[in-house]
Amino acid sequence: MAGSVPPALQLRDLTALEERHPDLVVEVAHPKIIHESGAQILHHANLLVGSPSALADQTTEQQLLEASKRWGHTVFVARGALWGSEDISRLDAAGGLQSLRVTMATHPDGFRLEGPLAAAHSSGPRTVLYEGPVRGLCPLAPRNSNTMAAAALAAPSLGFDRVIGVLVADLSLTDMHVVDVELLGPPGPSGRSFAVHTHRENPAQPGAVTGSATVTAFWHSLLGCCQLSSRPGIHLC
Known part of the structure; x- marks a missing residue:
């Protein structure tokens, strides 16, 4: 992030997420982020998952569903390259x-x-x-x-x-x-x-790893979920 994101906007410790009062956290890194921190993020904000392969792990999926229901935040999943x-x-x-x-x-x-x-x-x-x-x-x-x-x-x-x-x-x-x-x-x-x-x-x-059209599709998923109200559960967008 150095040189591209101002230091004041960088969050290097997810335990400090609450201090930023986010509405939506977007994951575009690796499913490991969802495995390790997805439920924690849902305590504070809606979550847009850019690595839906993380949900193949049944423990992770259950943790996200429970956290979503408990805190009233939504797990949005970007459809990416899936047509139709x-x-x-x-x-x-x-x-x-x-x-x-x-x-x-x-x-x-x-x-x-x-x-x-x-x-x-x-x-x-x-x-x-x-x-x-x-x-x-x-x-x-x-x-x-x-x-x-x-x-x-x-x-x-x-x-x-x-x-x-x-x-x-x-x-x-x-x-x-x-x-x-x-x-x-x-x-x-x-x-x-x-x-x-x-x-x-x-x-x-x-x-x-990612094709050019997928980036555009993800951007529209991001815009779309920002227009939706929070509701518990996992939802494609």
């Missing part, structure tokens, strides 16, 4: 969402992987590094699974355990992140199921 989140939520609320699969592909240099995935290597021009429940992916790729985590929150009937996340290393995608969202809904009279497949190409600097 409102439509997913509507279909889920109507009881029609049967399956949801989110695939994120980019160049290997754009990944920040942990645990067993940190040692994963591309075996060809396009390699699937992970395919399975989003809950299992989030701790291994906390900075590359936020779109999938947002999808799990948009579809609570499926949640982190039944929304499928796929992480793909693609050597050809040097300057973009590609997100495919595939969902199936209820079958119609003919027996064929309702289906949607969106394909999003997000320009990105080589090696970047």
Whole structure:
């Protein structure tokens, strides 16, 4: 922050947060912040989570829900690169969402992987590094699974355990992140199921974790949640 944020505006100790009387705290650093300090922040202000992969941890999610209810503050979650989140939520609320699969592909240099995935290597021009429940992916790729985590929150009937996340290393995608969202809904009279497949190409600097369009989407999430009143719970915005 040195040189870009005036010292008087810097808060180096979260225990002093109450002295600043914040209305909203915005997290854009790492899910570790939410794990360690999310509930504490909710004691004093609404919280906008920029790392929704943090909510794959069930203890963290429960702590946030309890703190939100106790102090009357809201946990807002930025939808980020998730396209069509409102439509997913509507279909889920109507009881029609049967399956949801989110695939994120980019160049290997754009990944920040942990645990067993940190040692994963591309075996060809396009390699699937992970395919399975989003809950299992989030701790291994906390900075590359936020779109999938947002999808799990948009579809609570499926949640982190039944929304499928796929992480793909693609050597050809040097300057973009590609997100495919595939969902199936209820079958119609003919027996064929309702289906949607969106394909999003997000320009990105080589090696970047976040695409350029995601920054704009996050900014609009921030503006949107500032216009909403506080209400307990976790809400996409």
